[in-house]
Amino acid sequence: DWPAADTTLARVRSRRPLLTPTEAAILDIIEADIAGDLPGRLAAARTLTRLAPASTEGFTLAADVALRLSHPREAMDLLGRVDPERGLLLIAPYYWYTATQALHSLGDHDREIEAARRSIRQFPSDGSLRYRLVAALAASGNGKEAVTAARELIPGDPFPAQSAAMMGMVAGLELRAHGKPAAATGILDSLAALPLPAAPDSASALFVRRLRGELLYALGRWRESERLLLPLRARLPDELGLTGRLATLAARLGRPEEAARASTELAARPAKYLHGRQTFWRAHIAASLGERD
Numbered sequence: 001d002w003p004a005a006d007t008t009l010a011r012v013r014s015r016r017p018l019l020t021p022t023e024a025a026i027l028d029i030i031e032a033d034i035a036g037d038l039p040g041r042l043a044a045a046r047t048l049t050r051l052a053p054a055s056t057e058g059f060t061l062a063a064d065v066a067l068r069l070s071h072p073r074e075a076m077d078l079l080g081r082v083d084p085e086r087g088l089l090l091i092a093p094y095y096w097y098t099a100t101q102a103l104h105s106l107g108d109h110d111r112e113i114e115a116a117r118r119s120i121r122q123f124p125s126d127g128s129l130r131y132r133l134v135a136a137l138a139a140s141g142n143g144k145e146a147v148t149a150a151r152e153l154i155p156g157d158p159f160p161a162q163s164a165a166m167m168g169m170v171a172g173l174e175l176r177a178h179g180k181p182a183a184a185t186g187i188l189d190s191l192a193a194l195p196l197p198a199a200p201d202s203a204s205a206l207f208v209r210r211l212r213g214e215l216l217y218a219l220g221r222w223r224e225s226e227r228l229l230l231p232l233r234a235r236l237p238d239e240l241g242l243t244g245r246l247a248t249l250a251a252r253l254g255r256p257e258e259a260a261r262a263s264t265e266l267a268a269r270p271a272k273y274l275h276g277r278q279t280f281w282r283a284h285i286a287a288s289l290g291e292r293d
Contacts, residue, residue: 002273036275138174244281251288
Protein backbone atom coordinates (compact mmCIF):
# COMPACT_ATOMS: atom_id res chain seq x y z
CA ASP A 1 0.00 0.00 0.00
CA TRP A 2 2.25 2.78 -1.29
CA PRO A 3 -0.05 5.72 -0.35
CA ALA A 4 -0.30 4.47 3.25
CA ALA A 5 3.48 3.99 3.40
CA ASP A 6 4.00 7.51 2.07
CA THR A 7 1.66 8.93 4.72
CA THR A 8 3.55 7.10 7.47
CA LEU A 9 6.86 8.23 6.04
CA ALA A 10 5.77 11.86 6.21
CA ARG A 11 5.63 11.58 10.00
CA VAL A 12 9.15 10.11 10.11
CA ARG A 13 10.42 12.72 7.65
CA SER A 14 9.52 15.53 10.04
CA ARG A 15 11.79 13.94 12.67
CA ARG A 16 14.83 13.53 10.42
CA PRO A 17 17.06 15.81 12.57
CA LEU A 18 16.67 13.29 15.39
CA LEU A 19 17.89 10.34 13.32
CA THR A 20 21.38 8.85 13.41
CA PRO A 21 23.30 8.84 10.09
CA THR A 22 22.49 5.14 9.64
CA GLU A 23 18.80 5.74 10.31
CA ALA A 24 18.83 8.66 7.88
CA ALA A 25 20.33 6.42 5.17
CA ILE A 26 17.57 3.85 5.77
CA LEU A 27 14.99 6.64 5.52
CA ASP A 28 16.54 7.69 2.18
CA ILE A 29 16.25 4.10 0.92
CA ILE A 30 12.56 3.99 1.83
CA GLU A 31 11.95 7.43 0.32
CA ALA A 32 13.53 6.32 -2.96
CA ASP A 33 11.61 3.04 -2.85
CA ILE A 34 8.26 4.78 -2.57
CA ALA A 35 9.20 7.25 -5.30
CA GLY A 36 10.38 4.48 -7.63
CA ASP A 37 13.80 6.16 -7.79
CA LEU A 38 16.19 3.26 -8.38
CA PRO A 39 19.39 5.35 -8.78
CA GLY A 40 18.51 7.19 -5.57
CA ARG A 41 17.84 3.91 -3.79
CA LEU A 42 21.20 2.53 -4.93
CA ALA A 43 23.04 5.66 -3.75
CA ALA A 44 21.33 5.46 -0.34
CA ALA A 45 22.10 1.74 -0.03
CA ARG A 46 25.75 2.40 -0.87
CA THR A 47 25.79 5.02 1.89
CA LEU A 48 24.38 2.44 4.28
CA THR A 49 27.18 -0.01 3.40
CA ARG A 50 29.75 2.66 4.32
CA LEU A 51 28.02 3.57 7.57
CA ALA A 52 27.36 -0.03 8.65
CA PRO A 53 29.95 -2.23 6.89
CA ALA A 54 29.30 -5.17 9.22
CA SER A 55 25.59 -5.21 8.40
CA THR A 56 24.17 -7.45 5.69
CA GLU A 57 21.22 -5.17 4.90
CA GLY A 58 23.07 -2.43 3.03
CA PHE A 59 24.97 -4.79 0.74
CA THR A 60 21.89 -6.91 0.06
CA LEU A 61 19.77 -3.85 -0.73
CA ALA A 62 22.47 -2.36 -2.94
CA ALA A 63 22.85 -5.63 -4.83
CA ASP A 64 19.10 -5.84 -5.40
CA VAL A 65 18.96 -2.32 -6.87
CA ALA A 66 22.10 -2.81 -8.97
CA LEU A 67 20.43 -5.84 -10.52
CA ARG A 68 17.24 -3.86 -11.20
CA LEU A 69 19.38 -1.27 -12.96
CA SER A 70 20.83 -4.04 -15.16
CA HIS A 71 24.20 -4.24 -13.39
CA PRO A 72 24.35 -7.96 -12.51
CA ARG A 73 28.14 -8.04 -12.08
CA GLU A 74 27.98 -5.24 -9.53
CA ALA A 75 25.16 -7.12 -7.81
CA MET A 76 27.32 -10.23 -7.49
CA ASP A 77 30.29 -8.16 -6.27
CA LEU A 78 28.14 -6.64 -3.54
CA LEU A 79 26.74 -10.02 -2.52
CA GLY A 80 30.30 -11.28 -2.25
CA ARG A 81 30.65 -9.05 0.79
CA VAL A 82 28.05 -10.92 2.84
CA ASP A 83 27.39 -14.46 4.05
CA PRO A 84 23.89 -15.78 3.21
CA GLU A 85 23.93 -17.85 6.37
CA ARG A 86 24.50 -15.01 8.84
CA GLY A 87 22.35 -12.36 10.46
CA LEU A 88 19.06 -11.42 8.81
CA LEU A 89 19.91 -13.60 5.82
CA LEU A 90 19.53 -16.70 7.98
CA ILE A 91 15.78 -16.11 8.04
CA ALA A 92 15.17 -14.04 4.88
CA PRO A 93 16.00 -15.26 1.35
CA TYR A 94 16.82 -11.84 -0.17
CA TYR A 95 20.43 -12.80 -0.91
CA TRP A 96 19.30 -15.78 -2.98
CA TYR A 97 16.62 -13.88 -4.89
CA THR A 98 19.25 -11.46 -6.15
CA ALA A 99 22.08 -13.97 -6.62
CA THR A 100 20.07 -16.37 -8.78
CA GLN A 101 18.63 -13.61 -10.95
CA ALA A 102 22.01 -11.91 -11.37
CA LEU A 103 23.62 -15.20 -12.44
CA HIS A 104 20.73 -15.73 -14.84
CA SER A 105 21.33 -12.31 -16.36
CA LEU A 106 25.02 -13.14 -16.73
CA GLY A 107 24.20 -16.44 -18.47
CA ASP A 108 26.10 -18.37 -15.79
CA HIS A 109 23.47 -21.07 -15.48
CA ASP A 110 25.64 -23.72 -13.85
CA ARG A 111 26.33 -21.39 -10.91
CA GLU A 112 22.69 -20.32 -10.97
CA ILE A 113 21.54 -23.93 -10.60
CA GLU A 114 24.01 -24.47 -7.76
CA ALA A 115 22.82 -21.29 -6.00
CA ALA A 116 19.15 -22.18 -6.48
CA ARG A 117 19.63 -25.67 -5.04
CA ARG A 118 21.52 -24.27 -2.06
CA SER A 119 18.82 -21.64 -1.49
CA ILE A 120 16.07 -24.29 -1.50
CA ARG A 121 17.98 -26.31 1.10
CA GLN A 122 18.04 -23.20 3.29
CA PHE A 123 14.44 -22.14 2.54
CA PRO A 124 12.54 -25.25 1.37
CA SER A 125 9.07 -23.66 1.59
CA ASP A 126 9.90 -20.56 -0.47
CA GLY A 127 8.21 -21.05 -3.83
CA SER A 128 10.06 -18.14 -5.49
CA LEU A 129 13.35 -20.00 -5.13
CA ARG A 130 11.85 -23.06 -6.83
CA TYR A 131 10.96 -20.79 -9.75
CA ARG A 132 14.60 -19.74 -9.93
CA LEU A 133 15.72 -23.37 -10.08
CA VAL A 134 13.20 -24.18 -12.84
CA ALA A 135 14.31 -21.14 -14.86
CA ALA A 136 17.98 -22.03 -14.44
CA LEU A 137 17.51 -25.65 -15.48
CA ALA A 138 15.47 -24.69 -18.54
CA ALA A 139 17.90 -21.96 -19.58
CA SER A 140 20.72 -24.49 -19.44
CA GLY A 141 18.76 -26.79 -21.78
CA ASN A 142 17.68 -29.31 -19.13
CA GLY A 143 13.99 -29.29 -20.03
CA LYS A 144 13.13 -32.61 -18.40
CA GLU A 145 14.85 -31.66 -15.16
CA ALA A 146 13.08 -28.29 -15.22
CA VAL A 147 9.67 -29.95 -15.56
CA THR A 148 10.52 -32.41 -12.78
CA ALA A 149 11.54 -29.53 -10.51
CA ALA A 150 8.32 -27.66 -11.39
CA ARG A 151 6.24 -30.64 -10.28
CA GLU A 152 7.95 -31.11 -6.93
CA LEU A 153 5.70 -30.16 -4.03
CA ILE A 154 6.59 -27.03 -2.09
CA PRO A 155 6.03 -27.59 1.64
CA GLY A 156 2.91 -25.76 2.81
CA ASP A 157 1.79 -24.68 -0.67
CA PRO A 158 -2.05 -24.48 -0.62
CA PHE A 159 -2.30 -24.56 -4.43
CA PRO A 160 0.26 -27.10 -5.67
CA ALA A 161 -1.37 -27.69 -9.07
CA GLN A 162 -1.43 -23.98 -9.89
CA SER A 163 2.15 -23.53 -8.71
CA ALA A 164 3.34 -26.44 -10.83
CA ALA A 165 1.56 -24.98 -13.87
CA MET A 166 3.11 -21.55 -13.33
CA MET A 167 6.58 -23.01 -12.96
CA GLY A 168 5.99 -25.19 -16.00
CA MET A 169 5.19 -22.03 -17.97
CA VAL A 170 8.45 -20.51 -16.76
CA ALA A 171 10.26 -23.62 -18.04
CA GLY A 172 8.55 -23.38 -21.41
CA LEU A 173 9.30 -19.70 -21.87
CA GLU A 174 12.94 -20.15 -20.88
CA LEU A 175 13.37 -23.07 -23.29
CA ARG A 176 11.89 -20.96 -26.08
CA ALA A 177 14.17 -18.04 -25.23
CA HIS A 178 17.19 -20.33 -25.33
CA GLY A 179 16.56 -21.86 -28.74
CA LYS A 180 14.37 -24.86 -27.98
CA PRO A 181 10.95 -23.88 -29.41
CA ALA A 182 9.67 -27.42 -29.97
CA ALA A 183 10.33 -28.46 -26.37
CA ALA A 184 8.79 -25.22 -25.16
CA THR A 185 5.61 -25.70 -27.19
CA GLY A 186 5.26 -29.27 -25.95
CA ILE A 187 5.38 -28.13 -22.32
CA LEU A 188 3.05 -25.17 -22.83
CA ASP A 189 0.54 -27.24 -24.83
CA SER A 190 0.35 -29.87 -22.10
CA LEU A 191 -0.17 -27.19 -19.44
CA ALA A 192 -2.92 -25.43 -21.40
CA ALA A 193 -4.88 -28.70 -21.52
CA LEU A 194 -4.33 -29.50 -17.84
CA PRO A 195 -7.36 -29.30 -15.52
CA LEU A 196 -6.58 -26.96 -12.64
CA PRO A 197 -8.96 -27.35 -9.67
CA ALA A 198 -10.45 -24.22 -8.14
CA ALA A 199 -13.69 -23.39 -6.32
CA PRO A 200 -16.11 -21.40 -8.54
CA ASP A 201 -16.08 -17.60 -8.04
CA SER A 202 -13.09 -17.83 -5.73
CA ALA A 203 -9.85 -15.91 -5.89
CA SER A 204 -8.25 -19.19 -6.90
CA ALA A 205 -10.65 -19.52 -9.86
CA LEU A 206 -9.75 -16.01 -10.96
CA PHE A 207 -6.07 -16.85 -10.74
CA VAL A 208 -6.53 -20.06 -12.74
CA ARG A 209 -8.36 -18.18 -15.48
CA ARG A 210 -5.56 -15.61 -15.68
CA LEU A 211 -2.93 -18.34 -15.74
CA ARG A 212 -4.64 -20.29 -18.51
CA GLY A 213 -5.10 -17.08 -20.48
CA GLU A 214 -1.37 -16.39 -20.21
CA LEU A 215 -0.52 -19.93 -21.28
CA LEU A 216 -2.70 -19.58 -24.37
CA TYR A 217 -1.13 -16.22 -25.14
CA ALA A 218 2.35 -17.75 -24.92
CA LEU A 219 1.22 -20.42 -27.40
CA GLY A 220 -0.05 -17.83 -29.87
CA ARG A 221 -3.63 -19.00 -29.35
CA TRP A 222 -4.75 -15.40 -29.02
CA ARG A 223 -8.48 -15.75 -29.65
CA GLU A 224 -8.77 -18.43 -26.99
CA SER A 225 -6.73 -16.31 -24.60
CA GLU A 226 -8.94 -13.28 -25.20
CA ARG A 227 -12.11 -15.30 -24.67
CA LEU A 228 -10.82 -16.31 -21.24
CA LEU A 229 -9.47 -12.94 -20.16
CA LEU A 230 -12.00 -10.49 -21.56
CA PRO A 231 -14.77 -11.32 -19.03
CA LEU A 232 -12.37 -10.43 -16.21
CA ARG A 233 -12.29 -6.77 -17.25
CA ALA A 234 -15.66 -6.13 -15.55
CA ARG A 235 -14.27 -7.52 -12.29
CA LEU A 236 -10.84 -5.90 -12.55
CA PRO A 237 -11.40 -2.67 -14.49
CA ASP A 238 -8.31 -0.90 -13.11
CA GLU A 239 -5.92 -3.86 -13.00
CA LEU A 240 -2.93 -2.67 -15.00
CA GLY A 241 -1.62 -6.08 -16.04
CA LEU A 242 -4.99 -7.20 -17.37
CA THR A 243 -5.44 -3.94 -19.29
CA GLY A 244 -2.01 -4.39 -20.84
CA ARG A 245 -2.55 -8.02 -21.77
CA LEU A 246 -5.94 -7.34 -23.37
CA ALA A 247 -4.34 -4.52 -25.37
CA THR A 248 -1.57 -6.81 -26.65
CA LEU A 249 -4.25 -9.32 -27.62
CA ALA A 250 -6.14 -6.62 -29.52
CA ALA A 251 -2.93 -5.78 -31.38
CA ARG A 252 -2.24 -9.44 -32.19
CA LEU A 253 -5.81 -9.94 -33.42
CA GLY A 254 -5.72 -7.05 -35.87
CA ARG A 255 -7.35 -4.28 -33.84
CA PRO A 256 -4.55 -1.69 -33.67
CA GLU A 257 -6.84 1.26 -32.85
CA GLU A 258 -8.11 -0.52 -29.73
CA ALA A 259 -4.56 -1.35 -28.67
CA ALA A 260 -3.45 2.24 -29.24
CA ARG A 261 -6.36 3.57 -27.16
CA ALA A 262 -5.38 1.29 -24.30
CA SER A 263 -1.78 2.51 -24.52
CA THR A 264 -2.99 6.11 -24.38
CA GLU A 265 -5.14 5.27 -21.36
CA LEU A 266 -2.15 3.72 -19.59
CA ALA A 267 -0.04 6.79 -20.34
CA ALA A 268 -2.73 9.00 -18.78
CA ARG A 269 -2.78 7.11 -15.49
CA PRO A 270 -1.19 8.97 -12.56
CA ALA A 271 2.40 7.74 -12.52
CA LYS A 272 2.92 8.03 -8.77
CA TYR A 273 3.29 4.62 -7.13
CA LEU A 274 3.11 2.75 -10.47
CA HIS A 275 6.92 2.62 -10.64
CA GLY A 276 7.00 2.35 -14.41
CA ARG A 277 4.64 -0.60 -14.77
CA GLN A 278 2.42 1.37 -17.13
CA THR A 279 5.47 2.06 -19.32
CA PHE A 280 6.37 -1.62 -19.25
CA TRP A 281 2.96 -2.53 -20.65
CA ARG A 282 3.00 0.31 -23.18
CA ALA A 283 6.27 -1.13 -24.49
CA HIS A 284 4.61 -4.55 -24.79
CA ILE A 285 1.71 -3.02 -26.70
CA ALA A 286 4.07 -1.16 -29.03
CA ALA A 287 6.02 -4.36 -29.71
CA SER A 288 2.77 -6.21 -30.47
CA LEU A 289 1.90 -3.47 -32.96
CA GLY A 290 5.32 -3.82 -34.61
CA GLU A 291 6.47 -0.39 -33.39
CA ARG A 292 10.10 -1.14 -32.60
CA ASP A 293 11.07 2.45 -31.85
